[in-house]
Amino acid sequence: MIELDTEHGPDVAVVRPRGRLTMVHAADLRAVVAEALADGRTRVVIDLAHCEFMDSSGLGAIIGGLKAARQAGGDLRIAALQPQVMTVLQLTNLDRVLRPHGSVAEALRGD
């Protein structure tokens, strides 16, 4: 359900939730991000290309990941948002603290 891809660099973790990111998988996402940070991978990108739905618990898990990454001296970025996820982000004004990036590569470059 949630893949961890560590091929983009020694300090990079790309986290890929698939399907619906809801209360059911929110804890898994938090755990995967925590694991990556503990591993010294403080540049975290959540690749949402295959996540077609996210509820407030999913969003909460991502914000939790963002806080943890910043505490570890790194950052968390989000990429390839699907329409529903984009709507949730905009409705809550969270696009101000989590700027959506077009792709994982763009997120890593900071575009």
Added chain:
Amino acid sequence: MQTALEVTAPAVDEPARLRALEMLDVLHGGSEERFDRITRMAQALFGVSAAAVTLVTDSVQVHKSQHGPMALGDGPRETAFCDHTIRDATTLVVEDATADERFSHFPSVTGSPHIRFYAGHPLTGAGGHRVGALCLVDENPRTFTDAEQDMLAELASWVQRELDRTAELDSAARVQRALLPRCVPTVAGYEVAGMCMPAGSVGGDFFDWYHSPDGHLVLTLADVMGKGLPASIIMATVRAVMRSTTRDGDPGHALTEAAATLHDDLERTGRLVTLCHAQLDPARNELRYADAGHGLMLLVRADGTAHRPESGGLPLGVLADQTWTESVVHLEPGDTALAFSDGLLDLYDGTLDSLEQIAEVVRDCVDATHLIDRFTVLARRLGVRVDDVTVVAVRRES
């Protein structure tokens, strides 16, 4: 242990027992995994033809859960083993039903499924009333050791915990409902109405309203991230903190003050809260509001045009030292302002396209109460709600 000839008069308050059963709210709705896993385990553990969780109503025995090669049918209470089990607080063991006058004539013994062995441990509802049993049955007679009886009682206590949890949730739901406004506030020239329906017994949504000392009406609608009991604990906290903030003046200030108080709690529990806090000034016909990532507001003008008022800041629990500012909407006669949780969108297609359909309901309704009733009916019609549904409507009279 009872002897075969002993006549047991059920010394129970039957109406109270039936109320206790009803309150558990497990009679309807079919099988549930939380009970099924226990009957599966019991059947495998004891190697019997079937294990079941039964409930005894005024007239019948209902199998809430059963597992095993022998299929047990619901049937009249008079010829149900479990009706005997609930007469006593101890485990009932029938090693061979054909040799026991109490049971040898039961249709389930003389005919299919030909029960010979039975062991059942009673389950209780509120007030300790015995409402059913965890039972084992077998097509062959068998002995049942003290150690096995202990094990069955242990498993029954597990079923019991599940039943108690239901009862506890029901009390929690009653407490939470009592935290919602009981009556509709009177505001000259305005109609105000609201509703809150949790998806489960309890939820993370709430709305609140009260008068401020300067004669304004303060309104709050909030959606705590997540669902169920954990969200409901935060809901009660957020409501209390919001109530204790300044009631006069800027809703932005009130929200900023409340957020500062709540931040540590939200941070530690990893929760976000979206919230809309408003003040209705009926003299100036102004609705001043501060928005914490809620965004789901709709203003439907008397001429039918609808739009979402501008939305403000971040949800609560994201950043420390966050501030919120107020926005103002001027209400003309016949205008309706609506705030709602995203659960309302789920009554339609779940996307923002639903806003137009929601606006259409507003145009179609004669007053705020009618409007809220329409949403309530719609929410009830949806059998399984995945999210809490909360709506507050303020309408300036024409």
